[in-house]
Amino acid sequence: MSATLILAPGRERSVMRRHPWIFAGSVDRLDGRARPGDTVLVQAASGRVLGRAAFSPASQIRARMWTFEDESIDDAFFRRTVTRAVEQRRDLPELAGEFGPRGGVRLLHGESDGLPGVIADRYADVIVLQITGAGGEKWRQAIAEALVRATGIARVYERSDSDVRALEGLEPRCGWLIGDGEPPFPVIAEPGVAGDVNIEIDVAGGHKTGFYLDQRDNRRLCGELARERRVLNCFCYTGGFSLHALAGGAASVLSIDSSGPALATARRNVGHNPQIDAARAEWLEADVFQALRTFRSEGRRFDLIVLDPPKFAPSAAHAKAAARAYKDINLLGFRLLAPGGLLMTYSCSGGVDPDFFQKIVADAAADAGVSARVLRRLSAGADHPVGLAFPEGEYLKGLLLRVG
Structure with missing residues (x-):
């Protein structure tokens, strides 16, 4: 019989609104014993049953809700939940192509799909699973098997190496969950303004699960805007925005990143796209802030600048310090834009x-x-839904601006 997590008086309101996180300060007591990742029954102080959650004694988020009903958490639960998430994406016309043999699509998006701390991305013929919570850790094999069942993709590689696992008391974990052999380098085909743009994914060594699928729609928009423009792509990683800009007919594209390996992949990506004129692409390994200051002193100007920096504020506690970095990089960007630039x-x-x-x-x-x-507010694509009661899921936000 599972343990019961009883909330302090008045602390049940967020759960009743279907917010999936229960913080340590909201807990009155735990009746019974529970290990990390175990499922606990969640009750209000009045005794009302609020659902079932994954228990995480090492984290300030003491429990994450699996369900707001009194239902069993078992293999069948994960089969149902994973299948629902996958089918909901299949039903969206804008994602139809991403379920083809060279598609790239987010299959599971954590709390917003009812699976807290569980991310799964499909890259062509491999699924990459990333688990950041104790509950997902306990059920990792069941989730992987449910993904295979729901998609027909036979290989699942785990990239549970995020720093946030330490907050859950979890060690990093990487490697095949289902499948074997050397880690793959699948090539996905993203819809571009003039046909598909091919992008190689480093499943084992790339950022996150290997790539940033959340920017798919915004990369295509970049391609639409880039024609005959001088483009500067900052924090370019493996060149996603750059490839779309080149394919869209940019006059030139200068891409900057501090990672030599990422730029090496970006150059290989140009080779995956014979429709792109490599002579219009320049790759610079440098600190972006310093490079932009140098461009400013040289009087350089660009018609379209992309600023997609890494996460400066992992939580609200870091927001004030991060604001300085965001302001500095945007200030430099504005100063490098030609009149009428984007x-x-x-x-x-x-x-x-x-x-x-x-x-x-x-x-x-x-x-x-x-x-x-x-001109436009920008966000993640339709395969990155945001739960109505979970605004924290809307992590990616952007602006398309015109100066002058």
Whole structure:
């Protein structure tokens, strides 16, 4: 019989609104014994049953809700939940092509799919599973098998090496869950403005699960905007925005990243796309902040700049410090834009909400002495849903701006 997690009086409201996190300060007591990842029954102080959750005694998020009903958490539960998430994506016309043999699509998006701390991305013929919570760790094999059943993809590689696992008391874990052999380098085909753009994925060594599928729609938009423009792509990683800009007819694309291996993959990606004129691409291994300052002193100008930096604020506690970095990089971007130029600027920091991010960018524009208008608000694609009661899931936010 499972243990029961009893909430302090008045602390049941967020759970009743279907927010999936229960913080340590909301817990009155645990009746019974539970190990990390075990399923516990969640009750309000009144005795009302609120659902079942994964217990995590090492984390400030003491429990994560699997369900807001009184139902069993077992292999069948994960088969149902995983199948529902996959089928909901299959039903979306804009994702139909991503279920083809060279598709790239997020299959599971954590809390917003009812699977806290569980991410799964499909790259062609391999699924990459990333688990950051104690509950997902306990059920990892059941989740992997459910993914195979729901997709027909026979190989599942685990990339549970995120730093946040330490907050759950979990060690890093990487390797095949289902399948064997050397880690693969699948090539996916993203829809571009003039046909598919082919992108190689480093499943074992790349960032996150190997790539950033959340920017798929925004990369295509970049390709649509790039024609005959001088493009600067900052924090380019393996060149996703750059490839789409080149395929879209950019006059030139300068891409900057501090990682030599990432740039090596980016150069290989050009080779995967014979429709791209490699002579229009320049790759620079450098610190982005320093490089932009150098460009400023040289008087260089660009017509389209992409700023997609790493996560500066992993939580709200880091937001104030991160604001300085976001302001600095956007200030430099504004100063390098030609009159009438376009800026695509992003934050993937969960600790920076969209309103705060816009304020930071507006302050940067004011300091740069430019006027800018928001042409479009940018976000992750449809395979990265956001639970209505879980605004924390809306981590990626962006702005398409025109100056002058």
